[in-house]
Amino acid sequence: MLEELNNLVKMISIYSLETYQHSVNVGIIATRIGNFLGLPEKQVSLIKYAGLLHDIGKTKIDLKILNKPGKLTTKEFNIIKKHTEYGVKILSSYPWTKPFLQLVNLHHERWDGNGYNGIHGPDIPIGARILALADAFDAMSSCRPYSPIKSMDQIINELDRFSGAQFDPHLVEKVIQASDKVLLKDWDGVV
Numbered sequence: 001m002l003e004e005l006n007n008l009v010k011m012i013s014i015y016s017l018e019t020y021q022h023s024v025n026v027g028i029i030a031t032r033i034g035n036f037l038g039l040p041e042k043q044v045s046l047i048k049y050a051g052l053l054h055d056i057g058k059t060k061i062d063l064k065i066l067n068k069p070g071k072l073t074t075k076e077f078n079i080i081k082k083h084t085e086y087g088v089k090i091l092s093s094y095p096w097t098k099p100f101l102q103l104v105n106l107h108h109e110r111w112d113g114n115g116y117n118g119i120h121g122p123d124i125p126i127g128a129r130i131l132a133l134a135d136a137f138d139a140m141s142s143c144r145p146y147s148p149i150k151s152m153d154q155i156i157n158e159l160d161r162f163s164g165a166q167f168d169p170h171l172v173e174k175v176i177q178a179s180d181k182v183l184l185k186d187w188d189g190v191v
């Protein structure tokens with residue numbers, strides 16, 4: 001399993017170093033959040049693996065679209081949205097991924113139901129809600145072609161602003177209260 005996991009992560013790094021670094025960051029942040037919430041170790045491990053592989057489906061997306069500096073067209077955005085479906089298809093070949101495939105598939109669901117599949121509120125698995133938060137945090141705290149890096153205060157304001165719409169409000173509240181423990185990019189000894 002670990003060899004296959006390493007090969008899948010390597011596949012992401014060969015495709016795009018930015019996507020690879022983002023995936024590692026999401027895995028680390030999601031692990032921190034899961035541990036902070038006191039989730040069982042097995043569940044945290046599944047969330048970590050899902051975080052590391054949540055964007056593997058992007059390896060099937062043209063880099064011109066993925067790295068486009070401006071706003072995506074509706075057609076381009078619909079292509080990007082397929083990365084969750086592609087990810088599940090890639091990972092389904094590996095039996096050990098079955099326990100976290102749903103998290104990979106649902107990491108773009110929104111609390112208000114306006115995500116990729118329309119699942120909302122507590123119907124979204126906690127692992128997928130954690131990944132959504134970790135994914136957004138890393139996107140805001142990293143240099144992206146379409147957005148400058150935000151400060152921690154700006155990120156916290158964004159998380160708070162989208163609490164109850166994009167993100168689970170209870171999760172946002174807990175993560176903001178512990179932001180100095182779970183959201184810093186100091187990765188020593190985390191994964």
